[in-house]
Amino acid sequence: MVDIATRVHNHKWKIDPIVRSLIDTDFYKLLMCQSVFRNKPDTTVTFSLINRSADVPLAKMIDEGELREQLDHVRSLSLTRGESTWLRGNTFYGKRQMFRSDFMEWFEGMRLPPYTLERRGDQYELTFEGKWHEVMLWEIPALAILMELRGRAVLHQMGKFELEVLYARAMAKLWEKIERLRDLPDLKIADFGTRRRHSYLWQDWCVQAMTEGLGEAFIGTSNCLIAMKRDLEAVGTNAHELPMVYSALAPDDAALARAPYDVLADWHEEHSGNLRIILPDTYGTAGFLKNAPDWLAGWTGIRIDSGDPATGAETAIDWWKSRGEDPTEKLVIFSDGLDVEKIEELSHQFHGRVKASFGWGTLLTNDFRGLAPNDALAPFSLVCKAIAADGHPTVKLSDNPEKAMGPESEIARYKRVFGVGEQQRFEVVV
Amino acid sequence: MVDIATRVHNHKWKIDPIVRSLIDTDFYKLLMCQSVFRNKPDTTVTFSLINRSADVPLAKMIDEGELREQLDHVRSLSLTRGESTWLRGNTFYGKRQMFRSDFMEWFEGMRLPPYTLERRGDQYELTFEGKWHEVMLWEIPALAILMELRGRAVLHQMGKFELEVLYARAMAKLWEKIERLRDLPDLKIADFGTRRRHSYLWQDWCVQAMTEGLGEAFIGTSNCLIAMKRDLEAVGTNAHELPMVYSALAPDDAALARAPYDVLADWHEEHSGNLRIILPDTYGTAGFLKNAPDWLAGWTGIRIDSGDPATGAETAIDWWKSRGEDPTEKLVIFSDGLDVEKIEELSHQFHGRVKASFGWGTLLTNDFRGLAPNDALAPFSLVCKAIAADGHPTVKLSDNPEKAMGPESEIARYKRVFGVGEQQRFEVVV
Incomplete structure (x- = not known):
């Protein structure tokens, strides 16, 4: 019928x-x-x-x-x-x-x-x-x-059948990743893939696959609509736009140097617990942490969103120790260009040393690499x-100069104000 | 809705x-x-x-x-x-x-x-x-x-999601095979997979995949219902049961020796062209061909259904030559335990020497190997x-003793009547 x-x-x-x-x-x-x-x-x-x-x-x-x-x-x-x-x-x-x-x-x-x-x-x-x-x-x-x-x-351009096979392949590919992730002890992972997803329906499928395949290890999705529809936790904290805009509004260099902390002071007032996550890389992680006020060390965790993630996490661990905090009580959220190999690697490296968690983005919801002719x-x-x-x-420096943005003269000024020197380049995949 | x-x-x-x-x-x-x-x-x-x-x-x-x-x-x-x-x-x-x-x-x-x-x-x-x-x-x-x-x-025992992934994997697996088959010049291949299919719906999907993926190289399905529904050629000729029953009815050894040819004489009267396909292995290919009447050499082709397929095809080629027939005008249908590697190998080996065609059975319509826990x-x-x-x-000897059947004493008698000696064993996969 x-x-x-x-x-x-x-x-x-x-x-x-x-x-x-x-x-x-x-x-x-x-x-x-x-x-x-x-x-x-x-x-x-x-x-x-x-x-x-x-x-x-x-x-x-x-x-x-x-x-x-x-x-x-x-x-x-x-x-x-x-x-x-x-x-x-x-x-x-x-x-x-x-x-x-x-x-x-x-x-x-x-x-x-x-x-x-x-x-x-x-x-x-x-x-x-x-x-x-x-x-x-x-x-x-x-x-x-x-x-x-x-x-x-x-x-x-694709026929009905090619489409069916395309999605079959994408499903099989994701499921293989999920089966690998199952083996990781104490994994905590969330979907961060809304912005660069293949499509809404595909993201929704990916989230269901994670739910079914990972159980408790899958801690939620950043997508509010999917969280609502699938009765999952909606997750996420804050992003670079906050310090970028606060910084752009700063009237002078002294105010600029303070701006990234002012943002978090406002946030501190509004939120507690797992929402107190530092995003330290907007103008270089090392300088940000070195100059950070002590109350920031009391925050729950850090999100590593550029540069080499292991280096970023080690920097955070050293910083917490230097401020008398216990890193094993702290949360490190990895969210930059993750795929299953990197998740495995970081999970093993930091297991027992911090509470690691993963915000898996584009390569969760849009890994159609190799699935269409010319990789289209x-x-x-x-x-x-x-x-x-x-x-x-606005200006962003990031821990990867490939991700920097803003007018050249302003970038130079920000580098001076935040004490950012030579930076290592990393290829931006997605 | x-x-x-x-x-x-x-x-x-x-x-x-x-x-x-x-x-x-x-x-x-x-x-x-x-x-x-x-x-x-x-x-x-x-x-x-x-x-x-x-x-x-x-x-x-x-x-x-x-x-x-x-x-x-x-x-x-x-x-x-x-x-x-x-x-x-x-x-x-x-x-x-x-x-x-x-x-x-x-x-x-x-x-x-x-x-x-x-x-x-x-x-x-x-x-x-x-x-x-x-x-x-x-x-x-x-x-x-x-x-x-x-x-x-x-x-x-499987959840809704596991089922979806299972079929996604099976689809991706078949499509990869089809993409490999596409590269074979002058390929002719048919679906012979009804009897040991995973399911009707899956066979129907496989046939559609072959239609879409192989175009003219896909020459039809042995399944009449699918042929009717999908507007495809219904293909197939005859099977071992004909000589087996004719032989069982033979009153004495002389009649038994004639029985496999009597079957084909009846068939010769009824059918012509591409339906005149010899199935020579019921009681050993070598003896069958050696003693075959000359009118059989005029038949269109041979189906190789047991033993080493390349050896079987070479035997047929030699036999045609010995009877003054041109093998390049003859059809060799391979139908035993085929998968894509074997099809590629045979296709390359016999390209230009005979008209080869393939009846792909169980590993087309039921290749769920490796897709479920414990390979269940x-x-x-x-x-x-x-x-x-x-x-x-009834008795079947086949070109592989693993496929032989019948009471021991009758097998011995048939071996004597048809002059079958020592045979090489081949593992029966499906």
């Missing part, structure tokens, strides 16, 4: 929307959004989408009209009643009412602000300008849309970053 | 039938059935199911009641109008009305005869006794039912053979 109504209904869609919910986004975006809504409600920020993979000519592959339709669709979304209820009533990190009433009231009425889209050669220039707490919510859907539209352009579905390096705040350019 | 009616309907089934059609069987069974219906309508034959893999305790794995339900269901089947129309109206091997009216009229009214089922230790004894042309139609459904019930017993889904060696005709035991 054919479900005629469903078929007819499916054919009524003018487009197949990629992002269908405002909470199809990373949990930390909402946490940061609330924080900005409270602490920096008047700051104007510009976000810009940057394709670091010049060999993927997005503007040649993706029709501009189609891209606009998808972006416009996201602008038509508002928080549904069920989503609002979940955000208001659910427990996050063991806490009820994580999101305050004034924030929720604003969020319920929020629509995403306009975007600016222009074609430049074979790439698109996509920017968002507006109130920080509004434009910041564009980052994840914009990335997911570009990544999925590029995937669709490739999938469009391999993930690529797409980012969407705050590039200016109240007219001042 | 949920298709409620379909769900309710699905839950009405008391069992999930494995064989749902009388033409869910091998094409050669129907050809042989028609031949027997004409030439030996009064012969009584006993078929017996034999599990050559003692390490698979079928009676421990499969509930007897469930097995009976499946067998009873097949007995309830009769040819549908659409199936009859297809058999009557379709072109097989380029010929219309392959099946004569008198045969079709009989077939339309036919129901499968009773079976005898007993448990012996950890195995079942399943036998079918009756008119040859009726009991012979039990072979394929009986094998498919046992194989699929054993699979279901294993699948029953690996195919095993199950056969269903004519063991007696009008009270006389």
Whole structure:
């Protein structure tokens, strides 16, 4: 029997929307959004989408009209009643009412602000300008849309059967990874793969695979919609945009030097426990930790997001020891370019020395490497970053100069202020 | 939207039938059935199911009641109008009305005869006794039912997700084989995998994969139901049961020595072209060819179904040459225990020397080796053979003593009559 109504209904869609919910986004975006809504409600920020993979000519592959339709669709979304209820009533990190009433009231009425889209050669220039707490919510859907539209352009050329085999292969590939991860003692791992996922449905499948395959070792997903639908923990803390914008707003070098700590002081006031996670690499991990106030050493953990992860973790361990803290009580979250080999390696290296946990991103939700002709579905390096705040350019140094961004003169100034010298380069895979 | 009616309907089934059609069987069974219906309508034959893999305790794995339900269901089947129309109206091997009216009229009214089922230790004894042309139609459904019930017993222990990954892996595995086969020049390959398939749905998927992946190189399926549904060629010629039963009926040694040729004389009268395929190994290929009448050398080809396939093909080539035939005009069909490596090897070895074609069986439709814990889904060696005709035991020698069957004294007699000496042993995989 054919479900005629469903078929007819499916054919009524003018487009197949990629992002269908405002909470199809990373949990930390909402946490940061609330924080900005409270602490920096008047700051104007510009976000810009940057394709670091010049060999993927997005503007040649993706029709501009189609891209606009998808972006416009996201602008038509508002928080549904069920989503609002979940955000208001659910427990996050063991806490009820994580999101305050004034924030929720604003969020319920929020629509995403306009975007600016222009074609430049074979790439698109996509920017968002507006109130920080509004434009910041564009980052994840914009990335997911570009990544999925590029995937669709490739999938469009494939037959029904090739598609079936493609997904069969991708499933088998992920499951083999999961079977390897099962063998790791005391593993804690979460899905951090929303932004550069292959597609929403695929991410949802990956999360279910992790749930079924890893049991307790799978501690949640950063994707709020999937967390809600699959009754999982929503996880994530904060990101570089906080120190980047705070720093851009600093009136002088002294204020700039203080900015990354000011951010965390605001955060300290709002959050406790497992939400107190330091992200130390925005302007170089070593300097950040050396100059950090003592109350920061009391925080729960650190997230390592650039540079050599083992080096980053060793630096953190040394730092905690130097501040009289017990590293075995501390959490180290690895989240940069992880795949199963790296997870195994780090898990073995730090087992018993710290509480390690893993935020597995693109190579969880988009490891289509080797699965399509010419590797046309391999993930690529797409980012969407705050590039200016109240007219001042933002800067990121990172622990990998390949990930640095900002005007050259400002980068030089930041390096001076934060005492960053020569840095080792690491290839950015995804 | 949920298709409620379909769900309710699905839950009405008391069992999930494995064989749902009388033409869910091998094409050669129907050809042989028609031949027997004409030439030996009064012969009584006993078929017996034999599990050559003692390490698979079928009676421990499969509930007897469930097995009976499946067998009873097949007995309830009769040819549908659409199936009859297809058999009557379709072109097989380029010929219309392959099946004569008198045969079709009989077939339309036919129901499968009773079976005898007993448990012996950890195995079942399943036998079918009756008119040859009726009991012979039990072979394929009986094998498919046992194989699929054993699979279901294993699948029953697996979670929804494990199942999804299992099939994803099986799909990826088959597709890799198909991609390798694509590289073979002038490949001709058919599905011969009905009897020991993993399941009907899986065989149907495999056939579609071959169709999509190999194009013209995929020349058809032996499964009539799938051929009908997927609009493919139904392929197959004849099998060992013909010479085995003819030989068992032979009144003396002289008649026995003639019997394998008498079978083919009857076949010669009925069929031409690509249906004139010699199956020479029932009582040893070498002797069979040496003593064969000259008109047999004029036949279109040979099927190699036991022993070392390359040796068998070389023997055939030498024989054709000795009879003044051009081997490059002849067809060699390989059909014994094939997998992709063997197909590649034989394809390269005989390319340009004969017209080679491949009947790919169990490792096409049931290669679940390595896909379940303890390899519990690996195919095993199950056969269903004519063991007696009008009270006389049948004998098969084959080109591999591991495949020989019959009472010891009769085997000795057959070896003497057909001049079969020492034979090389080959492991029977499936």
